Amino acid sequence: MRQLVEAKVKPKSVKHISNGYPLLSKETIDLSGMTVEEGDILRLVDTQGNYLATAYYGIQNKGIGWVLTQKEQEKLDKTFFLQKISKAVGKRTYFYQAEDTTAFRVFNGEGDGIGGLIIDYFNGFYMVSWYSEGIYSFREDIYQALNEVVNVRGLYEKLRFNKNGQYIDQDDYVSGEKGEFPLIVLENGMKYAVDLNDGAMTGIFLDQREVRKALRDRYSEGKTVLNTFSYTGAFSVAAALGGSLSTTSVDLAKRSLPKTIEQFAVNEIDYEAQDIKVMNVFDYFRYADRKDIKFDVVVLDPPSFARTKKMTFSSAKDYPKLLKDTLKITNDDGLIIASTNNASFNMQKFKKLIDKAFKEANTRYKIIETHQLPKDFTVPNNFPEFNYLKVVFIKLMN
Structure with missing residues (x-):
């Protein structure tokens, strides 16, 4: 049975909540001595008992609940x-x-x-x-x-x-x-196969829609394209439909092979003419560097955090190294599409990580395009930190 619980907002968070910030954390409200269950309604008040907002209690990786309204009489029905x-x-x-x-x-x-x-x-x-x-x-x-x-x-x-x-x-x-x-x-005329009943993901990340369109329309024709952390090969499909000379898709998950073949097939692309590798991306970088294999375009869309038997990767800490490894297998006038969905830092910080990598590699570059969440991924007004996606198109200037 859902209950209504009055929760005091800590003084340092009152202005935040009053200004419409939607996320509650353990540091936002004082629940000491209270028994609160998932789904309970929280009537948020300041230390004097003045009403601020109404929220629900729900624990997820971001926090412990969300503000739903600042209208005291509004019912959550x-x-x-x-x-x-x-x-x-x-x-x-x-x-x-x-x-x-x-x-x-x-x-x-x-x-x-x-x-x-x-x-x-x-x-x-x-x-x-x-x-x-x-x-x-x-x-x-x-x-x-x-x-x-x-x-x-x-x-x-x-x-x-x-x-x-x-x-x-x-x-x-x-x-x-x-x-x-x-x-x-369909996505901007491209076909993608999805499965709504097959594990955590559907087969396509909808937030990258405009990035795939840019790759297809402006950066693929006549180019060799490497798609790393390729999942089901959606970027590879976009590149192939954009007229790329070849695509190489690399992902560690074994199911990436049949899923990538499927995506090529539904677009009537000869998947046998494409290169699909099931292996650790970092191992592939070493392999390509050793074989002197280089690409005109490299798509980098790593997970925010990943752990294998050999290594741990954190985009907040390791992205510069990832970029430096990428530079070794990118042609001198090539393009790197660097992407991250790590919400712990903003676009400005991401650009600093990029600049750090290029300075350490003594390589000149130019940012020619940036993307964040598309317009169907609405972000709360005045709180850009919820715009987690950051994509930067980097042109090498060697």
Whole structure:
């Protein structure tokens, strides 16, 4: 049974909450001596008891809850979620009407007013990702609201939170039509195969849509392209459709091979003419350097953190070294597309990491293009730190 709990905001955080900052951390509120459960409503007050905002309690990797409203009388019921989802859908009218794109984000968590809730659209199907047990406790109202706002062909969900000490990362059919996977979606006219019922990810990262389009339209023709940490080869498909001379896709996961072949195949690209390697990217760098293999374009989109038997990689600490290794296998007038989704630093810091690498390598460069989250990935007003994606197109000037 959900309860209403009055929680005092610590003095140093009052201004933050009053200004609309949506995320609650353990340092934000004082819950000492209280019993609070996932999904409980928090009435946030200052030390004098004055109302500040209403939030829900839900533990995820970012914090312990999210502010939902600063209107004291507003109820967190189906009507509330209906209004939020309606507004979000209205912002995406362009995407719903686009003939060349049938996969996009419909609701982007805190950017659309409900932290911990993500809704993506895939050619008529909707996939809802829940990032805490707290927000999941509102599941019934949210699904009813979604079905009232849009025509849901089929509904799937992904649970991405800890429950009873065990991490849950699963997906499941909820209602409507059951999808036949792979489902083919369009992205700026390119085809991608997705599966909404196959583990943590779908087969494509929607936030890189405009980066793939830039690669296809402006930087691939007549070029040799290396796609590192390639996942299902989405960047490789974009490069091939852009007229690249060749693509090389490298990823450590064994399933990347059949998934990359699948992506080439649905675009009627001869995958046998492409190079797909299942191996550690850092081992491949050493191999390519040893064999004097160089590329015109290199795509770098590493995970924020990765650990293997041999090494640990942290983008916040190790990106300069990754870039220096990349320079060894990039042609003198080549292009590096450097990307990170690490939310712990901003674009300015990312550019400093890039500059550090090039100075240490004594190599001149020019930034010719930058990207952050596309417009369907709404970010809260005045809080750019939630714009986690940073992509920099770096032209070598040797």
